[in-house]
Amino acid sequence: DTGVSQNPRHKITKRGQNVTFRCDPISEHNRLYWYRQTLGQGPEFLTYFQNEAQLEKSRLLSDRFSAERPKGSFSTLEIQRTEQGDSAMYLCASSLDSRQETQYFGPGTRLLVL
């Protein structure tokens, strides 16, 4: 399977703990995106990478959130001091260059903060 992969698929954590999610984009896709989706809502943009450079961060991404994409390949999203409001599906997507806006989504990581 050469699609976008995300790990873990599910994560249950206690409030105040740190969690980290990984996204492996489609090979050769140089753009990578993170979105958050809550129940009954559409995905909301969090951040975006062009290769290893993080080019935009949404206001939704508080200072407890950090994303990296070392070497322009896989990406990680870390949430520090998790809160119950962080419970959501975290989706990763990737795409080719700027003329190809088609974003291919991974299966997501569902986070539950107790």
Place this chain on the structure above:
Amino acid sequence: QQQVKQSPQSLIVQKGGISIINCAYENTAFDYFPWYQQFPGKGPALLIAIRPDVSEKKEGRFTISFNKSAKQFSLHIMDSQPGDSATYFCAAGSAYKLTFGTGTQLKVEL
């Protein structure tokens, strides 16, 4: 501020019928309008997309109609099948970021 409004929230259609989902946007900078299909527990999958230089695009049973002056676009699913039962999201994009609607839960009954 919701920039893409989607309706209806839910839709029940008989097998073989036509499903119609509507979206409206505000930001005239949007220049890419995809529709995604999402099954429970899965990520969204691109269904069909359109750019504002055309008024209609058809792929199989799926058609997007686009009205630039009204800033509205819609998805038509012809000959709806039970396997089409899913949540559908419209989105609007500019450069790289997609803004999604709130989704429509479609159920196709036998």
